[in-house]
Amino acid sequence: MDKLRKHIEEIISLSDEEFDHIKTFFTLKRVRKHQFLVQEGDVANHEYLILTGVFRMFYLDKEGKDHIIQFAGENWWMADYQAYFNRSIATLYILCMEDAEVLCTTLDGREKLSVDLHKMEHFFRVKLTKGYVALQQRIISLLSATPQDRYEEFGRLYPHLMQRIPKKYIAEYLGVSRETLSRLYSR
Structure with a gap:
């Protein structure tokens, strides 16, 4: 649960009592x-x-x-x-x-936690907003960027995932063939 507390405290501060309450919802x-x-x-x-x-x-x-x-x-x-x-x-x-x-x-747990601790409602809103922005950026990239640009952007945004995800899935995510990804990777 230490990881949960650290994760939440990147956005809001918590007392020990507040965190004891929060962790009961997970x-x-x-x-x-x-x-x-x-x-x-x-x-x-x-x-x-x-x-x-x-x-x-x-x-x-x-x-x-x-x-x-x-x-x-x-x-x-x-x-x-x-x-x-x-x-x-x-x-x-x-x-x-x-x-x-x-x-x-659960959704019920999330809603109750947000009522119990208003700052958790803020936390969840910040997280959802960031996710929504990332999804919009992904859509725009798929619609307008070249395969090379999409590959470079993926590497820049997610360097920690590049070695953990098989290349066939990265190619699929980027909307390119495996062969195209190999050419992009070799550049």
């Missing part, structure tokens, strides 16, 4: 490589803070091709947010890419 879960946190059709009850490991979130189209929406590593939050906030069925998959540990919280 459950530790160990996840094995190739294990799903969420699959299409699941009820998306949880949001996850990644303590260790790397995850891949993707959408599976009607032809069975997966489209990577995001990767997430340590200190990132992840959920099928459409399903989580709407209390509906998941349309995305979240797959563990290496053995990991995550902290889980």
Whole structure:
């Protein structure tokens, strides 16, 4: 739970009593490589803070091709947010890419925690806002940047993930073929 406190205190300060209350809303879960946190059709009850490991979130189209929406590593939050906030069925998959540990919280728990400690509402808003901005930047990059620019941006934004994610998934995330990624990588 020390990682949780450190993570939260990057944005807000906490007393020991406040943190003791906060940690009651989180459950530790160990996840094995190739294990799903969420699959299409699941009820998306949880949001996850990644303590260790790397995850891949993707959408599976009607032809069975997966489209990577995001990767997430340590200190990132992840959920099928459409399903989580709407209390509906998941349309995305979240797959563990290496053995990991995550902290889980429910929407009801998150809402109660935000009422109990207003500063946690601020914390969650800051985190969601940053995630939303990152998603918009990703969309703009996919629409307007060259493959070389997208590759360089990925390396600049996520250097800690470059060696942990297989190149085929990086290529898919960037919207390029594996061969194109190899050419970009060799430059």
